[in-house]
Amino acid sequence: MKKILFFVVFIFTLQISYSLNTSYIRVIQSVQPFSAANISDSGNRMVFIGTYSKTQQGIFLSQAPLWQHVQPIVVTGVYQKDAHVKLKSFLTDMTENPFTDFDGPIVSDQYVAFAAMNSANKFGLFYAESSRPMWKMHKIVLVGDQFQKGVTFVSLNPPYTFEKHHVLFLAKLSTQQTGVFSYDIDSHHLYQITSTRYAEPKLTDFLDMSVNQSDFAVRALQGNVMDIYLYNGDENFKRISPAYSQTSADHSVVGRPSYFQVGEKPYVIFPVAMANVRGVYKKYGIFGNLANDNDKQLVATGDTVPGASDSFYMLNNPSLTYDQGHLYFTFEGTTKQLPDNVGAYLAMLDDKGAVKLTSLVNPAQIFDSGHVQQALLGAVSIRHNNIPVSVAFKSGYYGIYLFQVKD
Numbered sequence: 317m318k319k320i321l322f323f324v325v326f327i328f329t330l331q332i333s334y335s336l337n338t339s340y341i342r343v344i345q346s347v348q349p350f351s352a353a354n355i356s357d358s359g360n361r362m363v364f365i366g367t368y369s370k371t372q373q374g375i376f377l378s379q380a381p382l383w384q385h386v387q388p389i390v391v392t393g394v395y396q397k398d399a400h401v402k403l404k405s406f407l408t409d410m411t412e413n414p415f416t417d418f419d420g421p422i423v424s425d426q427y428v429a430f431a432a433m434n435s436a437n438k439f440g441l442f443y444a445e446s447s448r449p450m451w452k453m454h455k456i457v458l459v460g461d462q463f464q465k466g467v468t469f470v471s472l473n474p475p476y477t478f479e480k481h482h483v484l485f486l487a488k489l490s491t492q493q494t495g496v497f498s499y500d501i502d503s504h505h506l507y508q509i510t511s512t513r514y515a516e517p518k519l520t521d522f523l524d525m526s527v528n529q530s531d532f533a534v535r536a537l538q539g540n541v542m543d544i545y546l547y548n549g550d551e552n553f554k555r556i557s558p559a560y561s562q563t564s565a566d567h568s569v570v571g572r573p574s575y576f577q578v579g580e581k582p583y584v585i586f587p588v589a590m591a592n593v594r595g596v597y598k599k600y601g602i603f604g605n606l607a608n609d610n611d612k613q614l615v616a617t618g619d620t621v622p623g624a625s626d627s628f629y630m631l632n633n634p635s636l637t638y639d640q641g642h643l644y645f646t647f648e649g650t651t652k653q654l655p656d657n658v659g660a661y662l663a664m665l666d667d668k669g670a671v672k673l674t675s676l677v678n679p680a681q682i683f684d685s686g687h688v689q690q691a692l693l694g695a696v697s698i699r700h701n702n703i704p705v706s707v708a709f710k711s712g713y714y715g716i717y718l719f720q721v722k723d
Contacts, residue, residue, distance in 0.1 A: 336664055336674035337722040342684060343378050344386050345715040350706045351420045352692035353716055359700030363423040364716060365406050373406050375421050375430060383718050389428060389451040390444050396453040399442060402435040420694055424478035431474035441475055443483060456483060456499045467491055477527040484527050494522040514551040526575035533575040533584045544573050544586050556584055556605060574636040585634045585645055600631040606643050607669045614671050622675045626651040635697040646698045654679050658690035660705045676719050677705055686711055
């Protein structure tokens with residue numbers, strides 16, 4: 317892995333207030349952990365990974381209006397005849413490290429796509445389609461598969477989104493170039509949208525991305541410099557985090573972006589870890605171009621936690637959306653008093669450009685009659701003001717909850 321240069325952050329924080337009205341329902345509760353949940357663009361379906369039996373994992377689906385009717389759609393250890401494969405495990409983070417990039421399944425109103433290891437210990441990407449009476453699973457690609465003559469896939473990132481029956485994902489080829497790929501479910505055709513070979517400006521690696529309406533933002537390297545770029549088509553990328561300079565020893569790190577397009581306007585938010593002191597980051601922030609074309613700090617270490625006599629410490633994993641004339645985003649965070657306990661939070665940008673915050677699951681407070689250890693959010697965790705949250709309780713119980721924004 318290449319050594320990465322770091323950047324100084326010039327901080328401009330928007331005004332923050334605290335008034336958002338939400339409610340929630342408990343979707344499912346268990347003594348076994350769940351992954352974070354992703355929600356469909358329609359806001360009507362969510363998927364997550366959980367325990368199916370003592371020796372099997374499952375991908376579970378919950379959907380409106382009967383959110384509490386949870387059904388398994390794919391399980392490990394069962395031969396899938398349509399994909400000609402038996403799955404060994406799903407790639408996911410089961411509440412062990414909530415600040416790791418989310419690798420869980422994604423969902424549309426007809427399909428679920430996911431990453432998994434098969435029984436031959438080969439990593440691959442798959443999708444399942446709704447088909448009565450059961451879901452049918454199909455292979456997209458495995459590590460080692462040929463992309464074109466003499467070129468194979470050497471690594472695959474989990475799928476990021478569905479766009480008009482297309483599954484988008486990042487992959488590295490045997491040529492050592494990283495590309496953005498799209499799999500057409502209808503034609504079963506796999507093609508490359510762009511790659512580091514043709515990117516302008518010259519980019520050396522794509523690390524992760526966020527997709528909306530067939531456009532996307534990537535976290536990428538240009539040489540040894542990590543930054544956020546917006547894809548403008550025709551192999552052209554625009555750097556959208558201009559607040560960073562390569563000349564500082566601040567040792568800041570940019571995290572995975574969340575992208576959402578409103579009309580012709582692209583909006584992007586992303587986390588930044590700052591002020592590295594002997595390997596420990598002292599400051600964190602959620603940045604984005606929500607107020608204007610330049611990135612602003614939206615939430616930061618030291619801001620007051622809504623409904624608590626505490627302040628934020630670590631901030632990560634934002635997810636952005638637009639609904640009823642407002643931009644909303646969710647994020648995970650720890651606090652100064654509880655640095656080891658992760659909470660889930662919601663923000664809205666009001667008409668005056670102020671950020672309104674609310675706590676969804678705050679570890680400092682009793683939630684659903686229990687003490688919270690941590691709360692997890694998916695990479696796509698808010699659509700049409702529906703927000704699934706995976707909660708681990710200190711009692712050893714786990715739950716999936718669906719929050720709904722009333723404002």
